[in-house]
Amino acid sequence: MAALRLKxxxxxLIRPLDLDIDAGELVFLSGPSGSGKSLLLRAIxxxxxxxxxxxxxxxxxxxxxxxxxxxxxxxxxxxPFWWGDAVGEHLPHxxxxxxxxxxxxxxxxxxxxxxxxxxxxxxxxxxxxxxQRLALIRLLAQGPEALLLDEATANLDPANRDQAERLIDxxxxxxxxxxxxxSHDPVQRQRLGSRAYTILDGALVPEP
Ligand SMILES: Nc1ncnc2c1ncn2[C@@H]1O[C@H](COP(=O)(O)OP(=O)(O)OP(=O)(O)O)[C@@H](O)[C@H]1O
Numbered sequence: 001m002a003a004l005r006l007k008x009x010x011x012x013l014i015r016p017l018d019l020d021i022d023a024g025e026l027v028f029l030s031g032p033s034g035s036g037k038s039l040l041l042r043a044i045x046x047x048x049x050x051x052x053x054x055x056x057x058x059x060x061x062x063x064x065x066x067x068x069x070x071x072x073x074x075x076x077x078x079x080p081f082w083w084g085d086a087v088g089e090h091l092p093h094x095x096x097x098x099x100x101x102x103x104x105x106x107x108x109x110x111x112x113x114x115x116x117x118x119x120x121x122x123x124x125x126x127x128x129x130x131x132q133r134l135a136l137i138r139l140l141a142q143g144p145e146a147l148l149l150d151e152a153t154a155n156l157d158p159a160n161r162d163q164a165e166r167l168i169d170x171x172x173x174x175x176x177x178x179x180x181x182x183s184h185d186p187v188q189r190q191r192l193g194s195r196a197y198t199i200l201d202g203a204l205v206p207e208p
Pocket of ligand 1: 013031032033034035036037038039040
């Protein structure tokens with residue numbers, strides 16, 4: 001629904017950079033390990049110290065309370081934190097009361113190969129790939145208007161990776177969400193066919 005615009009965003013590893021991602025557009029980001037990709041996503045989500053401003057449509061991040069900004073501009077970290085015992089505890093408060101949202105979540109669980117009873121599973125039993133897939137559903141359940149994805153499919157086998165790609169792509173289209181996706185996989189970037197940048201020496205370099 002809204003474009004995501006970075007204006008002079010910088011942190012110790014990144015020179016001030018501008019980037020516009022249209023509503024509904026997917027932009028990939030890659031770069032050497034330690035080049036500051038995760039720090040950039042965290043800066044956009046307002047989780048780490050940095051300079052610059054981010055806009056979601058006409059709204060500046062600095063004008064919104066951090067929890068509201070982070071719900072609207074959703075970050076999927078490479079290693080998401082789980083604070084509760086059961087998977088279902090991590091869905092946004094009240095979300096399971098809404099029949100339409102329950103249907104959506106049920107659909108997403110099915111796409112990613114889960115039955116609904118996974119919501120009752122203990123987090124401690126989840127495999128790495130199960131955590132990654134469920135963290136994606138947890139993020140989408142908040143209804144973010146823009147997505148920041150940090151290696152969202154890195155731990156998945158090809159079949160689950162394809163399903164996760166499909167889910168992200170469907171969400172991007174139906175919610176017209178701007179998506180910034182850190183991926184080390186050049187084949188994935190080609191497969192989803194979108195604008196792509198590499199971080200080199202603290203600057204964004206467009207991929208050919
Ligand atoms: N809180 C922190 N304090 C100090 N240094 C940090 C902090 N967080 C990250 N770093 C350092 O900043 C650098 C960039 O980290 P970042 O996680 O952004 O890399 P990355 O490009 O995402 O790498 P990778 O592809 O390996 O995930 C790394 O050298 C890391 O050790």
